[in-house]
Amino acid sequence: MSDWRKTCEEEWRLHGAPMPDGRDWKSVYELRPLGxxxxxxxxPYGLSKDVSPPEPDLPDQPSRGPPQSQPDGDFSGWTTSVEVLPYDRSGIPEGAVVCALPQFSWFTMEQVVDLKAEGLWDELLDEFQPEIAVQDWYEESQLHRSIYQLQVKLLAADGSTVISQHVDAPAEDRDQYSHTWKEVSHVFSGYGPGVRFVHFQHRLKNSFLNSFFLTRFTDSSVTVRAVATGP
Structure with a gap:
């Protein structure tokens, strides 16, 4: 066994995991795909779950110009899109005069992780099937009962076949306001052979009523852990 292969096995506790000959284990080690x-x-907002999210900035005067639907920020690495939602008129009595209604929108951010490009290898993913842990933190913005949605898919080599997926859409208790970060997490295990990509997508709700109010997120993660879950 080469020194670099042994280093990978020892440091990542891969005892019993398939580690084929002929692989450049020095390059694998430098990529550090596990953990x-x-x-x-x-x-992308420069925030941490260890510090409370900032309080909303309430302007002295209403914003002028068209409603804003997408937050400002550096979203490099993410593919983003906006879905502007119809005005919600539920609960408004017929004939009532409404001066203004909030305009809600979903801001979607997604990434695709290429597990092999990150240093993992076929035999590890197919036979050892290490845990794939997903974690995210979103702001309790109180904008709506539904402000956050998560969908994570484990995909095959063709980039479209779904081998396993997890969906989460928590409902907010608007009677209990704490304005904290809320955790969403999931661990994939025993997912079967063939996984090569992880598609991570979350959606956060924003609103516009005289000014733009957003729901932030921070510390999103996809981590492969050296825990055997295969058959």
């Missing part, structure tokens, strides 16, 4: 967050730009 490292594989998402790019996991905190």
């Amino acid at each position: 490292r967050n594989l998402l790019k730009n996991p905190a």
